Amino acid sequence: MAEQDFQPxxxxxxxxxxxxxxxxxLAALGPGFSSGILPSNNLNKVLRQSSIMAAVLGDLIEGVSGQNVLDDGTTTTILSNLASSIMRGGGIGIDSGAANAYIVALPIAPIAYETGMIVRFVPLNANTGASTINVNGLGVVDVIGQAGDVLQGAEIGVAPTAVIFNGTEFELLYSMGGKFQVPPATASNQAVNLGQSVAGGTLLDLTASRSLGTTYTNSTARPKIVMISVI
Structure with missing residues (x-):
């Protein structure tokens, strides 16, 4: 565990x-203390105000970046680790669950699920079907795809993954190497999903050579797509 020197x-x-x-x-709150005897409870309050915020920031840097936060009189390393913490976006969670039932521990534990919160983690297992996630013991929540449907399998890979809470469920933002769930297209420039592209027929992968002049005949209600690559 990293060392965090800044304490309240x-x-x-x-x-x-x-x-x-x-x-x-306090009369000195604006102008500051001047000459005279300073009551200890005044000084203690001022020191607590500043030190407690330094401690919170130190805990955040240590928790998210995993690096030491040392009181060595310099700021360069602390600033670098703060920047690293910001870029990590709240830290990378550790998964200890199984396929389809992910149990994630974030380095800085949230107190509740909040709409819009993003959880990043690296799953131990790819999913094989409908999946759930439990973040820092806050409760089991369903994970859905970008189309709003339950997962079918292979959407979550053993690679960096991110989900976002929509108020009810976690929606999969990305999982490197995972399959991408596509909602049905409703306009001309939108991507179609497999169900729309097949349109009740069958897509065939014809890899054998075909000579020019080959005739393709559609079956009833089975539209055919022919892709031609000329080399």
């Missing part, structure tokens, strides 16, 4: 600090 100051229960209301009413 005066965060214990009953710590000697101003209440939040007292802090907001």
């Amino acid at each position: 100051f005066a965060a214990a229960v009953g710590a000697n600090v101003l209440t939040q209301a007292e802090y907001l009413a």
